[in-house]
Amino acid sequence: MNITKFKYFFLDAVKNLKRNSTITAFSVITVSATLFVVGLFLLYLLSVDKNFATLFVSNSINRNSVFIDNKEMVMVLKWLEVAAFFVLPVISLFLVVTSFKMSILQRRNEINIMKFVGATNWFIRWPFIIEGVVIGISGAFVGNVLLFFIYDFVYTKALEFIPELALMQPEFITNAMLWPFVMVGTFLGAIGSIIALRKFLNE
Known part of the structure; x- marks a missing residue:
């Protein structure tokens, strides 16, 4: 792909993202929410690993403090992390695909005309792929920024109570x-x- 074609595809993708701003926002939120939750799980597990091999549990009824072996709990949390790592992206992918289908339906006639005049499948695909990449990168930055500020707040408050x-x-x-x-x-x-x-390309 030369620079001229890429510029054409990129401008077409940006135009379509603006045209379907609601769908674009939904897709960005979907990706950012997925990465936020997975990142939060990962931070929690890494923090657990950094702490002692036991968890401190306060018994609110007897006002006694006991230590319990947390190995089983950590294993459960790690399995939950593995499940979240695989399940959440799949759910996110499904939602992103759904939102793209909504966008494509609005451009169905345009796609059919492009196919009619001899445009290759990849020529039709590239603007949509660039749209997806822009949405994915935007969602990644949004999710990362949200995770940083929320975790920073929790981190500060947690250390105030348990230094x-x-x-x-x-x-x-x-x-x-x-x-x-x-x-x-x-x-x-x-x-x-x-x-x-x-x-749509196989029709």
Whole structure:
């Protein structure tokens, strides 16, 4: 793909994103919410791993404090993280595909005309793929920023009550989690657009 074609595809994608601003916003929120929840789970598990091999539990009835072995709990949480890591992106992908189908339906006649005049499937796909990438990257940044500010607030309050807690630093979110967020968001957006468009190209 040369620069001229890419510029054409990019401008077409941006125009369509603006035209369908509601659908675009829904897709961005879907991706950002998915990454936010997965990131929150990951931060929690990393913080648990940083702490002692036991969890401190306060018995509010007897006013006694007991230590319990948290290995089983940590294992359960890790399995939940694995489940969330796989299930939430699948749900997000389904919602992104659905939103793209709504967008494609509005451009169905345009797609049919392009096919009629001899446009290849990839020529038709590229604007939608770029739309998906833009949505994915936007969702990744939104999710990362929200996670940073919310976690930073929780982090500060938690240390005020329990200073000895060993939690992940909020900077970990922007330093180590941003680019994985971007990669996952890009993947969700691009694959979502390809899946949504496949049916219309095969008609």
